Amino acid sequence: MNVITEAIQVKEIKNGSIISPRGxxxxxxxxxxxxxxxxVGMIYSEVPANSAAVYTLNSxxxxxxxxxxxxxxxxxxxxxxxxxxxCANACTGEKGLKDAYEMRKLAAAKLQIDEHLVAVASTGVIxxxxxxxxxxxxIEEVVLDQNQESAADFQTAILTTDTGMKKCCYSVEMNxxxxxxxGAAKGSGMIHPNMATMLGFITTDANISxxxxxxxxxxxxxxxFNQITVDGDTSTNxxxxxxxxxxxxxxxxxxxxxxxxxxxSLLSSTCKDLAKQIAKDGEGATKLIEVEVIGAQSNxxxxxxxxQIVGSNLVKTAIYGSDANWGRIIGAIGRxxxxxxxxxxxxxxxxIVMLKNSEPQKFSEEDALEYLKQxxxxxxxxxxxxxxxxxxxxxxxxxxxxxxxxxYRT
Numbered sequence: 001m002n003v004i005t006e007a008i009q010v011k012e013i014k015n016g017s018i019i020s021p022r023g024x025x026x027x028x029x030x031x032x033x034x035x036x037x038x039x040v041g042m043i044y045s046e047v048p049a050n051s052a053a054v055y056t057l058n059s060x061x062x063x064x065x066x067x068x069x070x071x072x073x074x075x076x077x078x079x080x081x082x083x084x085x086x087c088a089n090a091c092t093g094e095k096g097l098k099d100a101y102e103m104r105k106l107a108a109a110k111l112q113i114d115e116h117l118v119a120v121a122s123t124g125v126i127x128x129x130x131x132x133x134x135x136x137x138x139i140e141e142v143v144l145d146q147n148q149e150s151a152a153d154f155q156t157a158i159l160t161t162d163t164g165m166k167k168c169c170y171s172v173e174m175n176x177x178x179x180x181x182x183g184a185a186k187g188s189g190m191i192h193p194n195m196a197t198m199l200g201f202i203t204t205d206a207n208i209s210x211x212x213x214x215x216x217x218x219x220x221x222x223x224x225f226n227q228i229t230v231d232g233d234t235s236t237n238x239x240x241x242x243x244x245x246x247x248x249x250x251x252x253x254x255x256x257x258x259x260x261x262x263x264x265s266l267l268s269s270t271c272k273d274l275a276k277q278i279a280k281d282g283e284g285a286t287k288l289i290e291v292e293v294i295g296a297q298s299n300x301x302x303x304x305x306x307x308q309i310v311g312s313n314l315v316k317t318a319i320y321g322s323d324a325n326w327g328r329i330i331g332a333i334g335r336x337x338x339x340x341x342x343x344x345x346x347x348x349x350x351x352i353v354m355l356k357n358s359e360p361q362k363f364s365e366e367d368a369l370e371y372l373k374q375x376x377x378x379x380x381x382x383x384x385x386x387x388x389x390x391x392x393x394x395x396x397x398x399x400x401x402x403x404x405x406x407x408y409r410t
Contacts, residue, residue, distance in 0.1 A: 009172055009262060010269045013180070016169025017151040021180040021205040022247035023047060025146045028157030031138025033086035033124075033131060040138030041157030042107065043081040043201060048117055049245035051078040052214035054221050056238040062090035063100035064120040065239060071104065074116035076210030078243055081201060082107040083158050084135055085186075086124040090236040099130045106139045121199050123160055123186060123237050151184070158186045158199055166277040170269045174259040177250045179206045183270045187278035200225065200240035200274055206263060207246035208253040215255070216267055217242055224271035227303060227392040228279040229311040240271070276393050285395035286375065289319055293381045296388030301338040303390030308336035309379060310394035319377055320396035324368035326354035329379060344384040350377065357384075 019026050028041035051072060055065050071078060082103050089096045100120050108115040122130070144150065155165040169182040187198030208216075217240065225240055253263050280288040291310045296302035309315055312332040318325045326347050333340065347355040350371040352363050371377075377396075 010265045011171050012269070013169040013171055015148070016171075016180070016182055017148060017167050018043065018154065018169075018182040018184045018201060018203050019146050019148075019151045020169045020182045021203045021245070023205060023245050024182075024203045024243075025144040025150065026154035027142040027144040027150050028153030028155075029138050029141045029143070031084075031141070032134040033084060033138070037159070038153060038157035039085045040135060040142060041083045041154040042139070042142045042144060043154065043203065043243070044111060044144050045079050045203070045243055045245045047245050047247070048077040048079045049243035050076060050208060050210040050213055051119070051241065051243045052076075052210055052217045053119070053239055053241040054217055056236060058236050058238075060091055060236045062088055062122060062237040063092060063096040064089055064103075064122045065237065066097060067100040067104055068119040068121065068239065068241070071116045071119050072210075077117060078119050078241075079113050079117040080107055080111055081119045081121065081241065081243075082139060083121040083123075083199065083201075084130070084138070085122075085158055085160055087122060087128050087130050088124045088126045088237050089122040089130050090126045092127070092129055095129060099132055099135075102132060103130075103135060103139070106136055110139055119241060121158075121237070121239055121241075123158065123199055126236060155184045158184065158201075160186065162186055163281055166274055166281065168270060168273040168277075170266055170273075172262050172266045174250045174262060177248055179248045179250055179263075179266065180204065181206070181266050181270050183274050185274040185278055187281070198225065198238050198278055200271070202240070202242040202267075202270055204242065204244045204266075205246065205248040206244050206253060206266075207248060207250050208244050208263065212254055213242055213244055216264055220264065220267045220271050223303065223390070224268065224275045227307055227390070228275045229307060229392070229394045242267075279393040279395055286398055287319055287377050287396045288375065289316070289377045289379065289394045289396065290391060291379045291381070291393075292389070292391050293383065294389045295383040295385055296390070297339065297386040298388040299390050300388070302388040303392065304338050305333055305336045305381065305383075306390050306392035308332045309381070310392045313397055316394065316397035319372065320398050322369050322372035324349055324352070324354065324363070324365065324372060329381070330355070333381065340383055341385055346382040346384070348380040
């Protein structure tokens with residue numbers, strides 16, 4: 001079965017969400033960490049779920065990440081996740097770590113499960129202590145359910161400067177069994193993974209071990225979440241976590257199983273969808289930018305160049321201003337640290353060829369302006385050196401980005 005066929009078999013569930021897979025419940029509430037919006041959320045699986053996570057590579061990893069690593073190290077199983085927004089609980093020393101473990105303890109007591117079956121995540125301002133009285137109240141008040149309202153409660157409780165919820169759901173047929181995967185994410189600024197200020201939570205009813213789930217997640221993260229950038233900053237709290245509770249009762253998935261590539265496509269569709277939603281919602285953004293590079297010597301080279309282009313402030317500001325300045329794209333390619341042939345590069349913005357075999361092409365500035373006024377901009381680069389290909393996603397850089405981040409704590 002080829003990649004195209006697998007992608008076709010993966011179906012998007014338009015009204016689905018993180019609770020669409022069997023056996024998952026969610027909830028969220030306003031505990032007072034934020035002025036008025038929901039700020040404490042929980043995910044619960046009716047049975048312990050094989051789980052895996054990837055984390056920020058920032059040297060200052062926040063306390064919740066340490067606690068989640070501790071939980072997963074116990075058995076690779078999770079049954080619940082507790083999340084708060086407004087406060088990152090990062091760079092908070094021993095007290096911060098104690099508070100993160102207390103969040104785990106409170107959630108476990110509420111659900112009457114072992115503490116090591118609970119993961120913890122936080123997002124918000126760095127260097128401030130959690131208001132544990134409010135967190136405790138919030139955990140106690142969260143009502144877990146399996147409906148779209150409860151999903152929305154969770155999806156809004158994890159947001160910070162995001163302008164809206166980020167969610168998706170996909171399914172695929174495996175030997176007559178429908179396997180579902182749902183996701184929720186947050187992220188708007190400080191996005192430049194490996195990983196950045198983003199949280200991603202994915203649920204699935206697939207039957208797969210923690211070991212193989214972790215392998216799949218690492219593979220897909222590199223071509224999804226790690227290929228987005230908003231502002232080049234990497235934060236302290238980022239995490240993508242997947243819970244697989246096996247409630248679909250499909251045959252256990254392994255790399256040798258004939259349906260393994262179907263599962264990879266399912267996970268890829270979910271992660272890429274969430275990643276693009278994060279990129280589109282970059283702070284102050286008005287446009288989503290997708291860069292596709294082909295003809296590289298390797299996929300890794302192509303991905304590196306694509307991310308260099310979409311992360312260039314000069315490219316981002318040109319897109320914001322609807323300026324077809326392809327010279328900025330060339331500049332980004334040349335400083336990506338990847339071997340290229342400077343005589344064979346072709347650049348296309350949308351349907352308009354700007355550069356062919358490194359020779360400038362005549363094009364209509366009016367047509368280019370009209371295309372660049374859209375809210376989804378595609379840039380294509382063909383290096384004509386090999387079979388490597390890769391994509392990256394980002395957003396334009398507007399005046400509002402400065403306004404939002406100049407007053408983030410106020």
